[in-house]
Amino acid sequence: MRLMAFDYGTKRIGIAVSDSLQIIATALETVHPEEIWNFLQNYLQQEQVETFVVGKPMRLDGSPSQSAQHVVGFMRKLKKTYPSIPVVEVDERFTSKIASQAIAKSGLKKNKRQDKSLVDTISATLILQTYMESKAF
Template structure:
């Protein structure tokens, strides 16, 4: 399960049991994420959390990284049994926007920031799955 964390919305993506395909799950307000995840885990298994870590071009943490680190602490507190991996999320929002623009969706749907966040989470999960050694 991957997260594109934002202070207004969190994009969430998941993969199939064979870890072949990443799909957007939802976009949720940060205040509702623990309740949502608790309910989700009552129906589905998750082996790893993958959290996008915002970086600057020089590879150092961006200003918003402190919010992401707080989110990671929250995940560890509520779900200590699930390991957490971070992955560089530079340019995922731009890649998500470009992917959405090429999809042929109508303009008002392409401008949906929630859609951008969930597609960004898919990109984060795809990047993680690509680099994971089985």
């Protein structure tokens, strides 16, 4: 079964998944928040997901960031819509910055580097990788 991670934003949600052995995290898609429920319904008809991993937006001091309330609402609906799939949170403090740096160093053309949806999917991949590494120990 796969793991699925979300980098939730009010404009875009980056999504990443693991392979079925839960070894490798891969960027999957970026969707608009209004489209997430249809996307999940279609995806879950084809693949089994063991756990949802949601990035928890935090300030440097460890307190919730401004966008945390939106993430809480998203998590509530995830739990209500898919009660059999556990939802866990992972601190996402530096994922967007790390994702932006990785993209900058990637050698992609400028217009691709400025694609914010790419940052979101890479951030979701980093969130998932963090969770997978924490589970391994």
